[in-house]
Amino acid sequence: MADAAPTGSWTREQRTVLAVACVSSFITPFMGSALNLAVPAIGRDLGLSAVALNWVVGAYLVAAAAFLLPAGRLGDVLGRKRVFLWGVGSHAAVALLAGLATSGWVLVALRALQGAAAAFIFATAPAILTAAFPITQRGRVLGLATASVYLGLSAGPVLGGLLTHYLGWRSIFVAVALLSVGLVVAVVAAIPDEWRGEQVGLDLGGAVLYVLALSAVIGGVSALREGAWGPWVVVVGAVLLVVFVLRERVVPSPTLKLRLFGDPAFAFSNLAALIHYSATFAVSFLLSLYLQSVRGLDARAAGLVLLVQPILMAALSPAAGRLSDRMEPRLVASVGMALSMGALVAFAFLGATSSAWLIGLGLGLLGVGFGLFSSPNTNAVLSAVPRADLGLGAAALGTARMVGQALSMSLVALFFHGFLGHSSLAAADTGALATAMRTAFWLFAGLCAIGIAASLARSPIDRRDD
Structure with a gap:
């Protein structure tokens, strides 16, 4: 896509890219802060312990962090719009399934899948926004996207409380799914361009190794207080990270x-x-x-x-x-x-x-x-x-x-x-x-x-x- 015209003469596609980036930046913090208020209701409804409730949040964070780097590399190679659509579409589908969950651990598993889907959004939305505007305007548009993150954090407790009170905690997942579907429609209908970097291969082995390593490190750190196994998981993750770095130094198309x-x-x-x-x-x-x-x-x-x-x-x-x-x-x-x-x-x-x-x-x-x-x-x-x-x-x-x-x-x-x-x-x-x-x-x-x-x-x- 061509660089932007001077401020005040943005193209329709640039305005759509900015709107999509802002809405996608709003969705995930909104869901997180809304669910924090709904945690007691989820615990009562599904009979979850305090530890299990912690993993309703923790599983999302671990998966999102672990998949970010492979998702970003995938976007650079296969196309950021394509990978963004995969992420938003998967996020919508998993949100709907989470709203139907009848078991606590099924909900935890779906939250992990939702975190992985969110990683494809996190890794591509800022890159698409940055590619759509010249460097002299990047701070401005990134500032607007960042403001949307904080609007999501602000609106989550208020709207999440209202949704939970009147419609139940499942309505939070339904609302997020509907917003995600709207994003897919906007991208397909109004953003014809694709952004990609090098046309090279993907280091799938390195990506899998990285996901396992970072999942072990973050999951182990999060579980340090729960038992003696936490430190060992961290050690295993650290070793896998060292192996990953050594691999990345020699493969032709590193993650x-x-x-x-x-x-x-x-x-x-x-x-x-x-x-x-x-x-x-x-x-x-x-x-x-x-x-x-x-x-x-x-x-x-x-x-x-x-x-x-x-x-x-x-x-x-x-x-x-x-x-x-x-x-x-x-x-x-x-x-x-x-x-x-x-x-x-x-x-x-x-x-x-x-x-x-x-x-x-x-x-x-x-x-x-x-x-x-x-x-x-x-x-x-x-x-x-x-x-x-x-x-x-x-x-x-x-x-x-x-x-x-x-x-x-x-x-x-x-x-x-x-x-x-x-x-x-x-x-x-x-x-x-x-x-x-x-x-x-x-x-x-x-x-x-x-x-x-x-x-x-x-x-x-x-x-x-x-």
């Missing part, structure tokens, strides 16, 4: 082009994303527990308080994206991470009688920080790879994000195990709970400090179109 990490802008931007999500993903979970278990708010009131963060993120992401078109993305993203660190330091001082202003200050800083970090960092990653490898670049960034999210929750689980033992949250001492959270916030703030250094270490991007 992962290791040479991309020789570019400091690409390598440090992905490292910054990994660290930032490791330090911030669990914050909403921790604050939800703090507001309900320590401060005594009900779930609805706690949800309304936490809305401050995603609303600010959605409001600022487009402006941050446009700003990264005018100045170095690494500078904008680094300021964002510094503000996130400030929020985490503020949260580290929370206690049973802390002022509401301290909570509001922290949420405000985190919302602004995330808004300034996400779209400029995405711009930096996708501007650092050749046009032929945009799917691989988007997949690498998505993998860093997913792995960071899993690490964030695993660190919290380890802190809770250390401070609370085997006590249920209902029976836990609120003082010990607050201490565990404050310790986690200090660790996360330290991670952000390292992330700022990684963010500033990357090289400037080349603004010449490929």
Whole structure:
């Protein structure tokens, strides 16, 4: 597809690409945040234990992270629009099946399949959007797509609560399936072009090895608190990852082009994303527990308080994206991470009688920080790879994000195990709970400090179109 005309004269196809990218960016966070509110209803309806309910969310994250890299490479070789349609169509079909599930473990298996389908969306949508617009406008359109992610996070608890209350939790899956079908229709009807990179073979053996390795690492880390088998699964996954890297160095058409990490802008931007999500993903979970278990708010009131963060993120992401078109993305993203660190330091001082202003200050800083970090960092990653490898670049960034999210929750689980033992949250001492959270916030703030250094270490991007 030809490069874009100047701002204000986008073609119909470019506007459709942007709309499709925004809707696809909305769907998956909307489903995740809506299901978080529906988890108790799912547990009652299907008779699931707390561990099984955790895997309703965890199975999706593990599968999505494991399939991102192969999906991105597949899009670069076979065509990103084609692979995107596979992902959206599969996502719709599996969502409908999940809405009909009558067994808890069937639902967990379907959530894993849905995560795999979502990986094909995550890996191709940003690449299609980036290919459709010139480098001088990438920050702007990526900012709009990022804002859609945060709108999904904001709308999920509200709309998910209404759907669950009036129509039952299964209606969330039906709603997502209908949105996905609408995306398929829009792409087929209004986007005639295809985007692909090199016409080369696929390293299917490497892709399978990678999926097994990353599934073992993330699944094992997520299960560290559940038994002695978790660490062994992590070790097996780590060994498989080493074998995968050695293989990628010698095969003619690798799943992962290791040479991309020789570019400091690409390598440090992905490292910054990994660290930032490791330090911030669990914050909403921790604050939800703090507001309900320590401060005594009900779930609805706690949800309304936490809305401050995603609303600010959605409001600022487009402006941050446009700003990264005018100045170095690494500078904008680094300021964002510094503000996130400030929020985490503020949260580290929370206690049973802390002022509401301290909570509001922290949420405000985190919302602004995330808004300034996400779209400029995405711009930096996708501007650092050749046009032929945009799917691989988007997949690498998505993998860093997913792995960071899993690490964030695993660190919290380890802190809770250390401070609370085997006590249920209902029976836990609120003082010990607050201490565990404050310790986690200090660790996360330290991670952000390292992330700022990684963010500033990357090289400037080349603004010449490929």
